[in-house]
Amino acid sequence: MSNKSTWLIRAIAGTAVLALGVTLTACSTASGAASNRPENVIHVAVYGDAGNTVEEAMVKKFNATSDVKVILDRIPGANYQQKLQTIISTASAPDIFFNWGGGSIQPFVKADLLLPLTGMIKDDPKLESSFLPSVFNAAAIDGVPYGIPMRGTQPVILFNNKQVLTDAGIESPKTWDDLLASVKILKDKGITPIALGGADQWPTLMWYEYMFDRVAGPDLLTKAIGGDSSAWDSKDSRxxxxxxKELIDAGAFGSNFDSVSFVDGGSPALLRTGKAAFELMGSWEYSTQQSADKDWTAANLGYATFPTVTGGKGDAADLVGNTNNYYSVIKATRYPDTARDFLKLMYSDEFVQAQLAIGNLTTTTSTEKFLDQAADPTYAAFQFTMVQDAPAFQLSWDQAYPQSASADMHTAVAQFFSGKLDVDGFIAAMQAL
Amino acid sequence: MTRSDTGRPRHPGGPNAGRPGFAWALPATLFFALFAILPLIGVAVMSFTSWSGLGNPAFNGLDNWVKLAGDKVMMQSLWLSALLTLLGVAIQTPLSILLGTWAAGHQKNRAILSAIYFVPLLLSSAAVSVLWRALLDPNFGLPGQFSSFFGGDGNVLGTQAGAIAVLTFVGAWQFTPLHTLLYQGAARSVPPVLYQAADIDGAGTVRKFFSITLPQLRNTIVTSVILMVVGGLTTFDTVLILTKGGPGTDTTITAFYMYRKAFQSFDFGVASAIALVLVIIATTISLVLVRVTGYDKMHSVQEGI
Known part of the structure; x- marks a missing residue:
């Protein structure tokens, strides 16, 4: 072999390694009929994190009385959705799997991989009636239920640093104008008004979710997700x-938010150290701050609902965020009855108490009477009232849309904030999703 | 160092002299066929299909390619890949040649310093990226401490120029040691007799570097540049961790865009098409480099000594 072709081959090899990654997943297509599924066990796939202790306890309890055993597969959290999509149509797909409802399961429903839960609910109506309706319905696709709520709800809340607010002589804003006024006061004091982990892009999205709700009402998104892309070009959307844009241009987020990350701990640290006054974040901000500084969180972490916008169509009590996590069942499962019995645990008192104890806020109708057992009863009660009273709870856009849209959506969201896209550019990008 | 083929026996090291047969290359060839050629064919086929990872791929003709040709982000990604590669070559080559020839000396301090300098290469790209990401945090990292040096607000990764500079710097920080090592080895094998002759002729250090060392390193330069070009075009991990292709799509290079299409948007057809484009470009560039530099003729730089 001449040296010329050795070099050619090495050059190809370098690039072909990349291609390999793409094809490896291509090799894993096989339909998962019940016949080639494991016997006497069902696999339950969950997002692997600190919350797994409760799931483990539930599985242990279930296995004590069941002939068909449940095996809990903890999937490491990063890129959970990607991993799921890779295995869901194969023989090694889990029987029951953790998801976020909405767009996160919609492609699976379209591919006819999921079991409609209508039959199970007929057997045991409590599988539906035990949960808050707004939460339960977020996992229904075209009116057919595909998910049973598990773990907790995670509404997005406007957090603040109480100390900074006191020093600046302001309160958490009730209206949009209050917010703009606070921004000005804080900026004059040299404090970044709002901490934003722009490098992660999804924290930026939360601002759109609330703004669109408050100004245009929840219907606009329902329309847009339903396929009517003209909703993005409406007067309300603009x-x-x-x-x-007004808020961004007022310098509310400072100028370097594109380099700050929530995941790396950048934006929570800004809030905690008093370099920023507010942060709009999911309810997990509380446990994030708590693990960084318990005393500070107890004394200084304030929280409030998102301000209202005068003249807007959205209700001041509307929420956005992760409505809940859900368990869905695949059609190919060998033991649908076992799956049903396992899902019944999700509304048991024991489950609710265990979740509350680790800081998750369940959405069963029974949750209220156990609130005083929560890790932080005041915070849990605040959230539960919020969720219970919300006329609309919009699932995060990146989870309401099919997963395939999220990368382009995140890009558009970040580019509008950094000024690279104007209003028309953003609308065009959203319409192209 | 010109070569004349007339009236002179073949050089003992010339082509075909005592080279092992094809059988020696068999294991490598099999491995290569199984893990590179085969997937490559799979990718080529997939680039004509539409597939989300669920169900079976469906052929859709040239749809993916048409989509790609009109895709602004794709076109931008090719320019960005080219820019990052060129910056990498332009910065790493002179640095590593100078460091390599310096480290070729046998003094003890040089050995110690080159060992220390070698450390970044031992770290994984992921670890390096995470490390630099933390160091570049605008509020709590280096820019927070030395704000004037980082342009005021420390928004290093938030601007296109800043993000590209960081990627180039981190790439150079990590990979210059590898190329330094190549040059060190090559510089050590330069026959001392050449320098001795130059000394007699009264040549200075600079003259010796340009007239002896550099020409002697010619083949190593070609090797190193090809490695840098192919490595530059396939850079991925640093982009994924340091910038995630951002701000916006400002550092979305082709390899990262392929990942985004495949594993975030689940559009494996388009992703395969992008992969194929990358293969074709990298192969063409390598071939052209090999041809243009005359590397394929395998002329020894020591011929006639």
């Missing part, structure tokens, strides 16, 4: 974007 009004929401203009308001948002």
């Amino acid at each position: 009004a929401a974007l203009t308001k948002l």
Whole structure:
């Protein structure tokens, strides 16, 4: 072999390694009929994190009385959705799997991989009636239920540093104008008004979710997700974007938010150290701050609902965020009855108490009477009232849309904030999803 | 160092002299066929299909390619890949040649310093990226401490120029040691007799470097540049961790865009098409480099000594 072709081959090899990654997944297509599924066990796949202790306890309890055993597969959290999509149509797919409802399961329903839960609910109506309706319905696709709520709800809340607010002589803003006024006061004091982990992009998205709700009401998104992309070009949509732009241009987020990350601990640290006054974040901000500084969190972490916008169509009590996590069942499962019995545990008192104890806020109708057993009863009660009273709870856009849209959505969201896209550019990008 | 083929026996090290037969290359060839050629064919086929990872791929003709040709982010990604590669070559080559020839000396301090300098290469790219990401945090990292040096607000990764500079710097920080090592080895094998002759002729250090060392390193330069080009075009991990292709799509290079299409948007057809484009470009560049530099003729730089 001449040296010329050795070099050619080495050059190809370098690049072909990349291609390999793409094809490896291509090799894993096989339909998962019940016949080639494991016997006497069902696999339950969950997002692997600190919350797994409760799931383990539930599985242990279930296995004590069941002939068909449950095996809990903890999938490491990063890229959970990608991993799921890779295995779900194979013979090694889990029988029951953790998801976020909405767009996160919609492609699976379309591919006819999931079991409609209508039959199970007929057998045991409590599988539906035990949960808050707004939460239960977020995992229904075209009116057919595909998910049973598990773990907790994670609404997005406007957090603040109480100390910074006191020093600046302001309160958590009730209206949009209050927020703009606070931004000005804080900026004059040299404090970044709002901490934003722009490098992660999804924290930025939360601002759109609330702005669109407050200005245009929850219907706009329902329309847009339903396929009517003209909703993005409506007057309300433009009004929401203009308001948002006003806030960005007022310097509310400082100038370097694109380099700050929530995941790396950057934006929570800004809030905690008093370099920023507010942060809009999911309810997990509480446990994030708590693990960094318990005393500070107890004394200084404030929380409030998102401000109202005068003249807007959205209700001041509307929420956005992760409505809940859900368990869905695949059609190919060998033991649907076992799956049903396992899912019944999700509304048991024991489950609710265990979740509350580790800081998750369950959405069963029974949750209220156990609130005083929560890790932080005041915070849990605040959230539960919020969720219970919310006329609409919009699932995060990146989870309401099919997963395939999320990368482009995140890019558009970040580019509008950094000024690379104007209102028209953003609308065009959202319409192209 | 010109070569004349007339009236002179073949050089003992010339082509075909005592080279092992094809059988020696068999294990490598099999491995290569199984893990590179085969997947490559799979990717080529997939680039004409539409597949989300669920169900079976469906052929859709040239749809993916048409989509790609009109895709602004794709076109931008090719320029960005080229830019990052060129920056990498332009910065790493002179640095590593100078360091390599310096480290070729046998003094003890040089050995110690080159060992220390070698450390970044031992770290995984992922670890290196995470490390630099933490160091570059605008509020709690280096820019927070030396704000004037990082342009005021420390928004290093938030601007296109800043993000590209960081990627180039981190790439150079990590890979210059490898190329330094190549040059060190090559510089050590330069026959001392050449320098002795130059000394007699009264040549200075600079003259010796340009007239002896550099020409002697010619083949190593070609090797190193090809490695840098192919490595640059396939850079991925640093982008994924340091910038995630951002801000916006400002550092979305082709390899990262392929990942985004495949594993975030689940559009494996388009991703395969991008992979194929990368293969074709990298192969062409390598071939052209090999041809243009005359590397394929395998002329020894020591011929006639």
